Amino acid sequence: MHAYLDGLSERDFLDLLRAVGVRLHRETGAASRGTMGFLAExxxxxxxxxxxxxxxxxxxxxxxxxxxxxxxxKSTVMKKGAKAAHGMLxxxxxxxxxxxxxxxxxxYDLNLVEVREVAMGKVExxxxxxxxxxxxxxxxxAELLRRLGTISWTPVAPSTLNAPAASALD
Known part of the structure; x- marks a missing residue:
């Protein structure tokens, strides 16, 4: 099994991890913290x-x-049909x-919807x-911290990530 995992590209490994996370989410009704943390990273x-x-x-x-x-x-998963994040970070x-x-x-299907950045000063x-x-x-x-942050990434305009002004990380 390890040889199989070692042979996967980063993208294929992410897809496999997402599939495992979706299965756990559907079987248990909750996102696995370990799987979600690793997937988010x-x-x-x-x-x-x-x-x-x-x-x-x-x-x-x-x-x-x-x-x-x-x-x-950190990661959070929206409930099915929800427009806002839920849970605690x-x-x-x-x-x-x-x-x-x-x-x-x-x-709900573990597709990344957005990434928000919050200054640690605001968190503190x-x-x-x-x-x-x-x-x-x-x-x-999660939703309160999400509202304090600025958008760093959304799937709508992923090609703008490398543009100098597009990322809040610069």
Missing amino acids: LDVIHRLGLNKAAALSAGFDATCPKTDRRLEI SRFPTAKDADALLIAVYD EYLAKPGSNARARRVAP
Whole structure:
């Protein structure tokens, strides 16, 4: 099995991972956090042309090749027919570990719908607000953070990713 996986191109591996994620999602009714996290990392790094951080590096998943900014990648899956993200995003790094958060938003069939960038300062500001056990545990609603961010990628205009002004990552 490992030889089979080693022989797959990055695109084929992403497609296989997406198929496994869709199957798990349909069988259990929930997206598998491990599968989704890995899918989001690979998907976003591939689509935005980022550099993958060393495995298990503390606090960030990728760097922007133009600016060396450290980026944490999180994912959320929309409910069937929904127009907004749902669920909670958790285990945020601190601003000293990452410069920005990228939120990969997937539809019910695990197709990437958009990637939004949120400055870690805005994430820290939200998490620092008093009165919430969730915020104290560094957990936040996906849709709220999504609204705080700016669009970095959508499937409508993927060819603009490499244009200098098209990406919020520059």
